Amino acid sequence: MKWIKPSQYFLVFSLPLYLNFVQLALTAQAQLSQQNKTWQISQTFKPPKRGAPPASAGGSTRGGSCLADKKLITPLIPPNKLGLTLSQHPTFFWHLPESSVKTAKFLLLTDDDRTEFYTTSFTLPNRSGIVSFKLPDSAPALAIGKTYHWYFTILCDAQDSSENPIVDGWVERIQPELPLSQALAKANLQNLPSIYAEAGIWHEALTTLVQLRRSEPNNLKVRIDWRQFFKSVGLSAIAPSPVINCCTSKNSSSN
Template sequence: MKLIKSSQYFLVFSLPLCLNFTDSTFTAQAQSYQPNKTWQISQTFKPPKRGAPPVSAGGSTRGGSCLTGKKLITPLTPPNKLGLTLGERPTFFWHIPESSVKTAKFLLFADNDQTLFYETSFILPKKSGIVSFTLPDSAPALAVNKTYHWYMTIVCNAEDSSENPIVDGWVERIKPELALSEALAKANLRKLPAIYAEAGIWHEALTTLVQLRRTEPNNLKVRLDWREFFKSVNLSAIASNPAI
């Protein structure tokens, strides 16, 4: 695959042409798992004790003319924009405001934004809310202890991408400690979100919490945990929005 910097990639698509989107590796560990903790007490997400992700290389957050009221896309990430995962192909989440455009593009870069690792497009729902995208089986698996830079943009204007709203973030796959693996193997869906949140595993914490919210939409405890989780990462403003 030809190497291309992400900043160059988006510069190319800002030209007024009708185009289509056709090793700094460091060890990351989840914070120590506490097997005797009563997980039902809190749903607060606890970021792992580790450094911040690399400085963004061309990524930004901006509004777009096709978003109602020129509102912004809100990526569902921890405050430092780096989400840890245990999976080969994690799920990503964003809050998307109402828009007349229904096509979004997702790009994933590796090697300090030198390599385009994966790209695809997907259709957005008809109404605003929290949407998700899971890397499909056809996508390459994330390597352990490697950081990837992702971008998501809505195609408001196919000829001039400067009008397209875009957000970015980072994802890193890590290997869980033995105690965490054993706890996850024994837990049911009700306990999984809190275990992941306590361990600082962002993608699985949010994914299982969404699954639980869909499975038990009228469960008051689940709804309170949902709000507590979002509050802990400064996303209270969108906690009341539906997961579509």
């Protein structure tokens, strides 16, 4: 009979315990890593699980005679046309083709389109690209939990509105939950777009991405994140377009 040395006994009986310990340690590490990735870096926009807004009263988009080759305005909004925001005065974005007319109108309605909340007009740029309009601080603040219907139109024909290209969408201001507020409080500009995109906060996700693109135009990661964000909402064709400084109210009114 061949005897086993005491050291071999120790190895035989301790090996399973060691492997079990290693497995427990790896599991705990994976769980901790997953917790730390609550707001992981991902530039894919994740729409929140919410009901779709009402159908547009007059369709979505139509072209106009004053647009080059009768191309269309493209609103930069999620596929369901509802953009969430945390801001009292969010920023709206559109992609515009070249136009022979330089005046556009923005209208914000509430109460099922029965009440004019805010309206303004502004001058358009001389070239095609992505433009934005920030609701000014002088405008009424969006109320938390309320949905607003906006319209954007280019005034091709002041006498016949049927010739004016128009797009519309909805915006709703929400109150951030505590984990989101804590993540935002710790984040820098480089992390903000992914935090907003992960939480489904459209207006701030795109606004911070635009800020990064303007401040770091040659940053490869910023350019990749930009393309990924647009691709995730079916707007890949818009991603190469320049971001143009526009637009400021020429006149405005509110309720």
